Every structure is written in structure tokens, then in C-alpha cells.
Amino acid sequence: MMVGRATRWLAVLSVLLVPLTACASIPEESDPVAVREADERNTTTEVTPPPDNLDPLGLVRRFVDSASPASNHEAARMHLDDLQAKQWSPGPDLLIVDNVDTIPAPPPPEPLPEGVQLVTVQADRVGRLLKDSSFVPDVGEYETTVRVELQPDGKWRIASPPAEMVVSRDAFSSVYRSVPIYFLDHDSTGVVPDLRYVASQPASTLPRRVIDLLTAGPSERMQSALRTAIPPGVHPRTNTSEATGDGALEVNLSKLGEVSDEKRWLIAAQVVFTLQKVSNARVRLQEEGLPLLATEQDLWPTDLTRYEIDNMPRQDLGGLAVIDERIKRLDSRADPIPGPAGSGEYQVLRAGQSPDGRKIAAVTRRSPDEVVLRVGPYGESLHELGALGSFMSKPTWRGDDEVWTVIGGRDVIRARSGETGWTVQRVDSAQFTGGRQITDLRLSRDGTRAAAVIDGKLVVSAVADRDGSVVLERPTTLPSPQGAQILGLEWRDKESLAVITDSNGFPVYDVSVDGFRWRAYTSANLGQPMKMITVGPGPTVIVADRSSIWSSPEPGDVWSLLEPRIGSSSLPFFPG
Incomplete structure (x- = not known):
């Protein structure tokens, strides 16, 4: 060119x-x-x-x-x-x-x-x-x-x-600088970021400008997936600035109307987490000059952690791996997990663990030409669902009671746990796939976005809930540098993904969720073909190449052999 x-x-x-x-x-x-x-x-x-x-x-x-x-x-x-x-x-x-x-x-x-x-x-x-x-x-x-x-x-x-x-x-x-603006997830229980770009100067007005973006609502592409506790028409009543004398950052909103105490706490979480990237000050929340909350006046992000949805696996749960068609613990002994999934009774091809660690979803071999999705409690028998196909992608969880996979590279399905057991539904993915082949699908742990490898390209979409059904809407293809083919992906954190490619020079990338930033990991120690990628706590990116499984915490760090050392055909995975 x-x-x-x-x-x-x-x-x-x-x-x-x-x-x-x-x-x-x-x-x-x-x-x-x-x-x-x-x-x-x-x-x-x-x-x-x-x-x-x-x-x-x-x-x-x-x-x-x-x-x-x-x-x-x-x-x-x-x-x-x-x-x-x-x-x-x-x-x-x-x-x-x-x-x-x-x-x-x-x-x-x-x-x-x-x-x-x-x-x-x-x-x-x-x-x-x-x-x-x-x-x-x-x-x-x-x-x-x-x-x-x-x-x-x-x-x-x-x-x-x-x-x-x-x-x-x-x-x-x-x-310009990137700033995550926080809105509510699909069930309005926690806050998740919507990445925006704002001019970094003048610094004195930066807090006001990000609050203006917050009160304006989610970005156009994410409107169907994100919610907000801030009522329409509410805006900053006065400039967002440090209060005289004590250094608190004062956010004075216009009248909210009839809003429950829980919704006021959700508003507080949206405001405080939105401001954390542009100010180190505690936040003083007001409504028409009066305290927004009855029991608290000044807040730090640490006061609102119950509303923060972490997009990384829990440190205390460790990891698992599919090794020789069994699920084993990813520790120094690599012991099989209890139950048929660990004993070899099921021929496990790939698997996923729920975020809380209590459930396992596994793609198992049913016949030489057919696989089936099984779901159940960790360490116990896994119920065989009605979903069958010649191929199923690695299961990905949306919360603790919903798991997704792709059948035959075309049909996206989700299995949901309810009072009567597990039910399987097809996800409306017509916009998302455009009839193309999906080889990998991962849901963000907040459940608002889906990312997939579709015909060798990285595609990210909003996950919209509509009257009990789900639609993958407004997909965006994130073009890779030098046109490299994407082979696999995993969510690295709230704002980025980790992907493997077919490039010899740049086999692994950290990618911002909107595709603006692509940071290459070093290629030292790695050799094509790249086979697998997952992300553990930290976040630590784990990849399998032609001979070994490697880990690296940051793009600038060297790759280290994963301990315990397991074969490159093994498939490590972490909750989510």
C-alpha cells in the first residue's frame, strides 16, 4: 500500500x-x-x-x-x-x-x-x-x-x-484519552463500562464533560444492551468541581423525581466509577444541592464494590483443563475433578466453568460424528441437553445460570437454568454472523457483549434482551493489523480482549473492545500454529502453540512455560 x-x-x-x-x-x-x-x-x-x-x-x-x-x-x-x-x-x-x-x-x-x-x-x-x-x-x-x-x-x-x-x-x-463511562448491565444489578474518548484538556472541566456523557446515556451501539438508573432529562445542575476547602469532587444533579433508595445507590455507582479515571478525589453526590443518599455523603469506588462486575476470573477458584478428554485441575498435580467429567466416562472435548465455580458445561463426544452439550453441578453428573451437532464451540457463561455455544459454526444457542431444569433456546444472531462461519464465541462476564471469530475476523456485538429472547445487535468488525487472521479469543478484562492470530511476527494481541488499540505481545518463544487462548486471574494470558502452553501477564513481558507443564493439545480454562 x-x-x-x-x-x-x-x-x-x-x-x-x-x-x-x-x-x-x-x-x-x-x-x-x-x-x-x-x-x-x-x-x-x-x-x-x-x-x-x-x-x-x-x-x-x-x-x-x-x-x-x-x-x-x-x-x-x-x-x-x-x-x-x-x-x-x-x-x-x-x-x-x-x-x-x-x-x-x-x-x-x-x-x-x-x-x-x-x-x-x-x-x-x-x-x-x-x-x-x-x-x-x-x-x-x-x-x-x-x-x-x-x-x-x-x-x-x-x-x-x-x-x-x-x-x-x-x-x-x-x-484525546479513553474514559469508561459506566452504565448498568442487562439485569440492572451492577455497573459496566462503555468506552468513550474525550479531550484531556482543560483538565479542570474533564469531570463535568464525562458526567455529561453519563447523563446522555449509553453509546448508540450499546443502547440495546446497557441500562441507566439516571432518569431522562437529569443533568448536572452545577459544574462538576472540587468543593471549597475539603477537596471532594462535587456532582450536583438536577431533580430526579420519585427514585427508590436502591436506584439512588445505582446512580451513585455509575457516577463514582465513571469519575475514577479522571479524578482521585472522593465524590460528593447531591440532588439540587442536597445529599443524594440518606446515609452517605462522600464516596470512593471502594464503597461501591458490590455494584462492580469483575470481568476477570476469581483468584480463589483456580483453573481447569481438558486433558485427554477429561477435566482436570490446573495445579501442580493436575488431578481429575470428581464425577464423570473427570473420570473419563464422558469424552470431554472442551468445557467451561460458571463464574461462581459451581457448574460445568462440557461439549462431549456422543458418537464419532456427533457431539452434545452437557451441563450440571461441578463434580457431579452433567445433564445431556437436546443440543446436538457435529461441532460445538467452547461453552461461555452469562452469569451463573446461562451458558452459550455455537453449533456447527452457524447456530448460537443458550441453555438456561430455571425451576423446571435446563431449557435451550436459539439466539437471534442473523445480524451478528451474516451467514458466515463462527469458530469461537466468548461472552463478556457482565453479559452485555459477545465477541467472536467469524471467518477469521474479530467481531464484537451488543447482547440485547427482548421479552425473554436475546438478539446480537449492531456487530462491529475490528480489523486486525496487516490483515492477520484471528484464530481464537478471550476477554482479557472489562475493556479489552486477547486474541491469537496466524501472524509469525505478532501471534498474540491485546485489543481494546472498540478496536482502536492493538498491543502486540512478544513473539519470542512462540511458534505457529497458535492453537488456543484463555485468560486467568491477573489477568494472565495463556496460549498454546505448536509445542507448549505459555503464559504472560502483560504484552511487554516474556512468555513463560505454564506450570504445571501440560501438552499443547490440552485446553486450560477459567470460570466465565
């Missing part, structure tokens, strides 16, 4: 004998920014105009590096001529690009007037920051041509800017 661009560049330069300098570099510091338009108008920020001697190529590159949205994109407008600086009205989305080139455009049929040059911007699409401050991936090449004119004062300025705001990835990352 980059070679093609270089070839086009040389071809153009051979025609245009215009002395233009190279692209401008990305500025090391970014201008202060604000998110909401109302805040931006009331915020004084210093922005630096382009250098007087900047040529057209450097001017356009610097324009693409102007990520600050402050004062209606004032930093970007400084690169425009007087007319466009007043009239330019980009849409609400922000297009993020990478590998940016600014090159002379081919000469038009009619000669350009003196003091006018055309510059082409070529880049790779990364994604878009949507109006609700969420990121969605985008792929393909980006190209646009802008007209640059020499002004009476001798400075070059853009006379025809792009219709949308285009920002380089590096500039975006230097100005």
Missing part, C-alpha cells in the same frame, strides 16, 4: 517541477481542548497559528495534525483562508487516519493561477469518533485534494478544506 503511494508520488513529482518541502512533523504538544460546544465557547485556549514560512505541503499536513476541537476547531481553522475560516462547517464525526502523505496533486487541464497549488492528502482510514464520543473502526484508503492559495500577507492558506474533520492517529492520541 505504501509502495503504491510512493510510486504515485514520484510520478507526480516528475511532472510537477514545483519546489515543495516535505511534510510537517506532528507537534509534540497539543492545544487545550473542551468537548461540549457550550463549554468550548466559555473556555479560553491558546492555539498556535502555522509558521509564516510554511509551504503548502507542510500547511496541509499540519492541518491534519490539528486534533483540537476547542472553540469550534479553532486550531484547524487557523490553516484556512479568511472566508473558509468563517464558513467551514465539518460534520459531527471525526475521521481518524494513519500513514498520512501530503503530495502535489496532478496538474488540472487548465493552468492554475499564480499563487495557487493543489495538494493531495493520502492516508489509511483508522476509524471515526462519533458524535457520542465512541470510536468505530473504518478501513480502506483515504484521499482528498485541497486547494491552497497564497494570501496577500505572503502566507499559504487552505481555500477548499475537506468536508469532514480529518485527524492523524498520532495527533488524536495526543489530544
